[in-house]
Amino acid sequence: MKVILVEKVPTLGNVGEIVNVSQGYGRNFLIPNKKAVLADDAHKSELENSKKRLKKKMDEEMKEALATKKKLNGVNLELIKKVGASGRLFGTVTTSELSKHLGEKGIVVERRVLSVSDPIKKVGNYTVKAKLFTDV
Numbered sequence: 354m355k356v357i358l359v360e361k362v363p364t365l366g367n368v369g370e371i372v373n374v375s376q377g378y379g380r381n382f383l384i385p386n387k388k389a390v391l392a393d394d395a396h397k398s399e400l401e402n403s404k405k406r407l408k409k410k411m412d413e414e415m416k417e418a419l420a421t422k423k424k425l426n427g428v429n430l431e432l433i434k435k436v437g438a439s440g441r442l443f444g445t446v447t448t449s450e451l452s453k454h455l456g457e458k459g460i461v462v463e464r465r466v467l468s469v470s471d472p473i474k475k476v477g478n479y480t481v482k483a484k485l486f487t488d489v
Contacts, residue, residue, distance in 0.1 A: 354379040356389035357396050369400060418486035424460045425483060436476055446473035451481060 354376050358366055362383070365372050371392050374383065383389035390396050432454060435443040452464040468482050 355392035356383055357392045357400055358383075358389050360388050362388055369404065371397075371400075415486055415489070418489040421460065421462065421485055422483075422489055425455075425462070428455070428458065428460065430454050430458075440476050442474055442476065446479075448481075 355371055355373050356379050358368055358370050358372060361367050365374070372389075374389075379389065379391075384391065430451065432446060432450065434446070437443065446469075447464075448467040448469065449464040451467055451469075452462055455462050462483060462485075466483050466485060468484065469479065470482070471479075473479050
């Protein structure tokens, strides 16, 4: 019996793959639990359409990520925070603060995209990395 996986099944494969399984496994487990659908012509054409839509969406997101990368390259942020006598900040500079200040400069970046290698607890220059897309 051939089925199209609707979600990732560790022992079988990933979403969208057409796999061959035993009749009982397909009818009694995969299809009732909505982990797969029967691989007939209608579902195959639907799979092809969804792959095309997904590819188009991924291409658009990649273009947006590259545009944001160009904006972010070389951006310097100056944050004003209270500092103790030893040069330590009262509190740590967080990614949400960085995201907010980037937004003020016209660059919209979610806080969870930004990553700081070491916590920013002292006055100084720091480099922050942004994981905008898979390879960007």
